[in-house]
Amino acid sequence: xxxxxxxxGVSNRAGYRSSEEKVRKSPTLVxxxxxxxxxxxxxxxGAQAIPRIPFEKYKxxxxxxxxxxxxxxxxxxxxxxxxxxxxxxELPGRTGFAHLFEHIMFMGSQHVPVGAxxxxxxxxxxxxxxxxxxxxxxxxxxLPSNALPLALWLDADRMGFLLPTMDLPKVNxxxxxxxxxxxxxxxNVPYGRASETILAALYxxxxxxxxxxxxxxxxxxxxxxxxxxxxxxxxYAPNNATIxxxxxFDPATVKKLVQQYFGDIPRGPxxxxxxxxxxxxxxxxxFLVLEDKVQLPRVYYTWHSVKxxxxxxxxxxxxxxxxxxxxxSRLYKKLVYELQTAQSVSAFQNGSRLDGLFxxxxxxxxxxxxxxxxxxxxxxxxxxxxxxxxxRELQRAQNVFKSGFLDELSSVLGKAExxxxxxYFVGNPDFVQQDVARYNRVxxxxxxxxxxxxxxxxxxxxxxxxxxxxxxxLTSAAGAGGDR
Amino acid sequence: MxxxxxxxxxxxxxxxxxxxxxxxxxxSKPPELGAPPRVSLPPxxxxxxPNGLKLMIVEQHELPLADFTLVIGSGGxxxxxxxxxxxxxxxxxxxxxxxxxxxxxxADQSSFLGISLFPQASWESTTLSLHTPTAQLDSALALFADxxxxxxxxxxxxxxxxxxxxTELLQLRDQGPAIANTAFPAILYGAxxxxxxxxxxxxxxxxxxxxxxxxxxxxxxxxxxxxxLIIVGDVNPAQxxxxxxxxxxxxxxxxxxxxxxxxxxxxxxxxxxxxxxPGAAQSSFRIxxxxxxxxxxxxxxxxxxxxxxxxxxxxxxxxxLREARGYTYGAAxxxxxxxxxxxxxASAEIVSAKSDSALIEFLKELNNIRQTIPADExxxxxxxxxxQLPENFETTRDIAAALVPVALYNLPLDYYNTxxxxxxxxxxxxxxRVAQQYINPSSLAIVIVGDRKTIEQxxxxxxxxxxxxRDISGQPIQ
Numbered sequence: 001x002x003x004x005x006x007x008x009g010v011s012n013r014a015g016y017r018s019s020e021e022k023v024r025k026s027p028t029l030v031x032x033x034x035x036x037x038x039x040x041x042x043x044x045x046g047a048q049a050i051p052r053i054p055f056e057k058y059k060x061x062x063x064x065x066x067x068x069x070x071x072x073x074x075x076x077x078x079x080x081x082x083x084x085x086x087x088x089x090e091l092p093g094r095t096g097f098a099h100l101f102e103h104i105m106f107m108g109s110q111h112v113p114v115g116a117x118x119x120x121x122x123x124x125x126x127x128x129x130x131x132x133x134x135x136x137x138x139x140x141x142x143l144p145s146n147a148l149p150l151a152l153w154l155d156a157d158r159m160g161f162l163l164p165t166m167d168l169p170k171v172n173x174x175x176x177x178x179x180x181x182x183x184x185x186x187x188n189v190p191y192g193r194a195s196e197t198i199l200a201a202l203y204x205x206x207x208x209x210x211x212x213x214x215x216x217x218x219x220x221x222x223x224x225x226x227x228x229x230x231x232x233x234x235x236y237a238p239n240n241a242t243i244x245x246x247x248x249f250d251p252a253t254v255k256k257l258v259q260q261y262f263g264d265i266p267r268g269p270x271x272x273x274x275x276x277x278x279x280x281x282x283x284x285x286x287f288l289v290l291e292d293k294v295q296l297p298r299v300y301y302t303w304h305s306v307k308x309x310x311x312x313x314x315x316x317x318x319x320x321x322x323x324x325x326x327x328x329s330r331l332y333k334k335l336v337y338e339l340q341t342a343q344s345v346s347a348f349q350n351g352s353r354l355d356g357l358f359x360x361x362x363x364x365x366x367x368x369x370x371x372x373x374x375x376x377x378x379x380x381x382x383x384x385x386x387x388x389x390x391x392r393e394l395q396r397a398q399n400v401f402k403s404g405f406l407d408e409l410s411s412v413l414g415k416a417e418x419x420x421x422x423x424y425f426v427g428n429p430d431f432v433q434q435d436v437a438r439y440n441r442v443x444x445x446x447x448x449x450x451x452x453x454x455x456x457x458x459x460x461x462x463x464x465x466x467x468x469x470x471x472x473x474l475t476s477a478a479g480a481g482g483d484r
Numbered sequence: 485m486x487x488x489x490x491x492x493x494x495x496x497x498x499x500x501x502x503x504x505x506x507x508x509x510x511x512s513k514p515p516e517l518g519a520p521p522r523v524s525l526p527p528x529x530x531x532x533x534p535n536g537l538k539l540m541i542v543e544q545h546e547l548p549l550a551d552f553t554l555v556i557g558s559g560g561x562x563x564x565x566x567x568x569x570x571x572x573x574x575x576x577x578x579x580x581x582x583x584x585x586x587x588x589x590x591a592d593q594s595s596f597l598g599i600s601l602f603p604q605a606s607w608e609s610t611t612l613s614l615h616t617p618t619a620q621l622d623s624a625l626a627l628f629a630d631x632x633x634x635x636x637x638x639x640x641x642x643x644x645x646x647x648x649x650x651t652e653l654l655q656l657r658d659q660g661p662a663i664a665n666t667a668f669p670a671i672l673y674g675a676x677x678x679x680x681x682x683x684x685x686x687x688x689x690x691x692x693x694x695x696x697x698x699x700x701x702x703x704x705x706x707x708x709x710x711x712x713l714i715i716v717g718d719v720n721p722a723q724x725x726x727x728x729x730x731x732x733x734x735x736x737x738x739x740x741x742x743x744x745x746x747x748x749x750x751x752x753x754x755x756x757x758x759x760x761x762p763g764a765a766q767s768s769f770r771i772x773x774x775x776x777x778x779x780x781x782x783x784x785x786x787x788x789x790x791x792x793x794x795x796x797x798x799x800x801x802x803x804x805l806r807e808a809r810g811y812t813y814g815a816a817x818x819x820x821x822x823x824x825x826x827x828x829x830a831s832a833e834i835v836s837a838k839s840d841s842a843l844i845e846f847l848k849e850l851n852n853i854r855q856t857i858p859a860d861e862x863x864x865x866x867x868x869x870x871x872q873l874p875e876n877f878e879t880t881r882d883i884a885a886a887l888v889p890v891a892l893y894n895l896p897l898d899y900y901n902t903x904x905x906x907x908x909x910x911x912x913x914x915x916x917r918v919a920q921q922y923i924n925p926s927s928l929a930i931v932i933v934g935d936r937k938t939i940e941q942x943x944x945x946x947x948x949x950x951x952x953x954r955d956i957s958g959q960p961i962q
Binding site (some may be wrong): 073074075076111115118119120122123124125126127142144145146147149150152153157161172173174175176177179180181183184187188189190248260293294295296326327328333336337340343365366392395396397399400402403410411412 | 509511512514515517518519520521522523546587588591592595596597598599600644647648651652654655657658659660762763764765766796797798803806807808809810811812813833834835863864867868870871872873874875877878879881
């Protein structure tokens with residue numbers, strides 16, 4: 001499933017809204033025919049009610065994969081290119097490189113001068129961006145349907161002809177931009193360094209998810225022009241990419257255009273990506289502290305869990321919802337609503353291609369002790385492990401999740417992303433019904449079981465504390481669980 | 485020249501289909517594009533119930549979905565003096581209990597139905613938005629109407645919401661950009677003008693509020709004759725009017741006091757207001773002045789001008805500060821147009837070490853935009869505004885959001901159908917005139933939140949203006 005919080009990837013540019021008429025481009029629910037069946041105590045909803053995304057998929061001789069989906073409801077089209085490379089493919093000493101490279105892809109190519117990429121697209125009424133995750137890098141445009149050839153021409157040029165005009169000034173410029181992106185998202189943000197601190201503690205050093213997508217300042221400084229050239233030659237070949245095109249177009253015309261623009265880009269060497277990761281073992285609870293410029297401490301509990309689409313992935317998603325992501329969820333209701341000792345609480349299961357983690361985050365209210373909050377967190381998790389969850393809790397979580405599912409289907413860009421996502425992770429672009437079925441199948445007993453299996457294990461506990469207040473951290477001595 | 489909805493764009497030759505090469509083709513030439521698609525925005529049906537509630541109904545039968553947005557014509561500007569945050573908290577409290585539903589029940593039903601029910605107060609309006617499958621229409625609308633018409637403002641729930649808000653205000657101190665966003669309008673408008681006071685309130689105002697304050701704000705402003713209900717989706721106008729009438733028909737009409745706005749203080753000279761955020765990795769820049777109301781006759785000229793200055797990725801501010809110099813992840817500018825003149829703001833998060841250089845570049849761009857705009861830059865901005873319009877009408881939720889300003893500012897019902905021609909009519913002279921009139925580099929408030937120790941001296945040596953040190957609320961340091 002595509003979840004907004006799953007792609008914790010780093011995108012390329014901030015959005016622009018020039019006036020109040022440039023309304024929020026919000027995802028919307030589509031064709032909720034399954035929801036129509038909802039009554040007071042409806043059984044899990046039938047997967048057959050979810051609309052399919054009819055598609056055509058084919059490959060050019062050079063290995064480029066193409067997925068087409070027609071939707072003529074609005075005269076716009078989305079072009080979404082995935083390269084199968086992400087921060088998990090980076091080499092030691094070059095963290096953040098996949099994302100830096102993504103930025104460089106907007107700096108022009110042999111037939112597109114610097115700056116022209118955005119100018120031409122904007123003059124055609126298009127919006128564009130890109131993003132990088134641990135596993136993949138995407139580049140997309142949404143355009144009025146007449147401008148589709150422009151997007152294909154630009155994307156083909158940077159796929160086939162990036163290096164002839166590549167030079168160090170381009171790399172240096174985007175290096176500075178990305179360092180500012182890191183400052184804006186991480187270093188100048190309260191609690192901003194929590195995530196990378198946890199990753200480094202949870203995963204062994206050689207594990208590809210042990211460093212953040214944005215990378216470190218030192219590694220960003222070290223990236224060279226040669227690195228850019230090698231990375232392009234290794235990963236940015238047509239045989240390592242998939243283009244999804246969704247929206248208002250004529251398939252015969254588009255196929256000719258794709259052939260014309262991309263057909264003669266030579267196939268690159270076979271791409272060998274890692275298929276396994278070092279084992280993650282956390283023998284006992286590990287307590288960490290990070291000082292930051294914050295008013296309030298915050299506690300992060302992180303367990304090693306499972307990768308995307310693993311058998312327990314969906315149940316863990318629903319567990320997160322039942323535990324913390326709803327006003328009636330266990331921890332929100334107890335800590336924020338009833339006791340009012342916490343300001344906020346959240347949880348998520350984040351499964352990527354090769355591995356995954358589950359996290360609960362709690363921010364106490366001023367004057368509250370993290371140890372007292374911790375007791376409630378432990379009790380509620382123990383309660384689910386011991387006594388399970390109610391049918392109503394499960395059903396509510398499933399319904400919320402399914403709404404989110406269909407949000408993604410509301411726009412042509414959302415559909416292009418979905419097609420690419422399923423194609424990449426499960427090899428079938430139109431997997432949406434089967435994916436919904438994963439969530440429908442989860443039982444209350446499954447929730448109890450995954451809580452026991454994953455949240456019963458030792459974990460990483462990070463407390464971010466105000467500078468100079470290390471004594472505020474949660475420790476096992478403060479009664480924080482330890483081995484159980 | 486008169487233009488229809490779709491404007492012929494001179495710079496891109498119009499042909500019926502993209503040229504497909506026979507054999508070889510010249511990769512160095514961008515493809516020639518066909519005519520932009522003709523966009524016809526669906527008609528808006530208007531109705532008015534006997535109690536004065538206006539309806540704007542747009543049929544969109546593509547999917548069995550509907551969006552309902554109740555727009556109340558009062559927001560933060562209607563907060564009583566000294567009680568900033570009332571409109572915002574009133575909106576938040578709508579979901580915290582009604583005469584027949586408790587807070588947790590409302591949340592449970594929303595989640596269980598898989599609908600979204602979202603209240604929000606802005607400066608001039610309060611909106612309550614429902615997104616629902618039409619098969620759920622009756623139960624969803626019943627919940628929507630109950631929350632809109634029968635909120636009970638329970639004291640215990642407000643006590644919790646209030647503590648939560650006070651903690652939020654405390655946490656804002658951690659965030660340089662948030663401090664800048666609060667201080668900039670406070671400095672521009674002063675505490676005597678509603679735009680100078682935070683929508684979410686201050687520690688002092690929130691502490692002083694009681695549930696009764698919200699109740700009386702609700703009683704004074706939530707009147708059918710002060711509201712429009714926007715309905716978009718798979719509905720039949722006559723039938724939906726009946727349903728709405730049965731749910732909202734008993735809502736009692738009442739007088740809503742007209743708002744008066746103090747004149748914002750006149751700016752004199754350009755001043756740098758420096759707010760210390762020790763150790764900040766970036767400096768948060770907010771530069772600008774009092775701008776224009778939404779009713780300005782210069783709306784389209786300003787929109788085009790701002791698109792060139794800082795309203796798009798290839799705008800001048802972003803090209804200079806990000807793409808040429810790498811000082812920031814992004815720079816932008818905007819005119820917030822409200823009932824009265826909202827702020828014009830140019831902004832960016834700048835790496836601390838380049839604070840002085842960035843300030844110089846900001847000023848350079850604010851001066852240069854007052855010079856004549858090259859023709860290609862002007863036409864690029866106009867085409868961007870014109871041609872991306874369809875994207876704003878892709879979903880029922882998009883359309884409902886697009887109609888809010890139409891309802892709030894009494895824009896003509898064909899506003900979006902004439903948008904393209906109104907943009908097209910903007911001339912180089914218009915852009916030049918509004919830039920000169922509304923962007924005055926010698927009279928700017930420049931708010932910078934950053935590490936004073938390392939940036940003050942450098943900012944001083946730019947000689948852009950005198951430096952005044954302010955606290956995190958934008959107030960002079962005692």
